[in-house]
Amino acid sequence: MSFVILDLEWNGSYSSVLHRFVNEIIEFGAVKTDSELNIIDTFSVLIKPQIGKKLCSKVKELTKITNEELFERGIPFLDAVNRFTDFSADSVLMTWGTSDIHALIENYSYFTGDARLPFLKKYCNLQAYCEGCLDLHKPSCQLGLSSCAELLGIDFSQEEQHRAFADAELSLECLKILTQVENNKPLDGYIMSVDDGFYDRMTFKTHFITDLKSSEIDKKQMKFNCNLCGRQAKRTTEWKLHNKTFSAEFLCKRCKHSFIGRISFKKKFNEVVVKKKIVEKRKNPQNSENDSAENNS
């Protein structure tokens, strides 16, 4: 088995066809290793932009790539894909996080109308593997490549990072260290076959459910208990939608406490995340004073 660790650089290019910005890939950098993670080949190409005409200043600053370099030495995106397909052959493709895969799917479908990447048969998310080994599982805070390298005590120059090839090499260094630790999770568990389900997952967009009639909503979740006595409260108004959150007033029949219940439903690929909150009602007299003051001015 061989592995290919790929890293990309991209530029935010405005597409007049799609009327939106596209993460246009401008550089591929990759290392290929044998099953023992020894480097057996390398890959590095610049891509001549076809959607955007200029690099945005942030990308220029971060990557030190210039417009001249790209237009003189860059090759068209689909030529790079063909070369990379030959290079990676039947290797397991690895990237740090899935944003590079998203960018590849976006670029490849832009130019060919097809979302299926020809070089992607087996995939491993290195970031997920490293987070798993280091026991970091906070969904809100993902482990960056530089942070991981620092945690592992790898000596690297910040200057050289943010270039595709250097980042691919650094990802390999992290992988090597973590696979050598005894009792660490086996890498095999993180290698997946790329099938329809993989693309469904990759192209799925997390969103809020804003229709109360949706079958994804569990109606039982919309009940609220009184935050003072714990008894189930009665809803006294219709649900109102504001900023993707539903809210309604509730009244507790036992202690006469009246409050506002808020609830939102975030649809992820294989779950609906429900968030609930109780908010105390504001006192009315103060509001009317403020209103009259505003009216007078």
Ligand SMILES: [Zn+2]
């Ligand atoms: Zn109560």
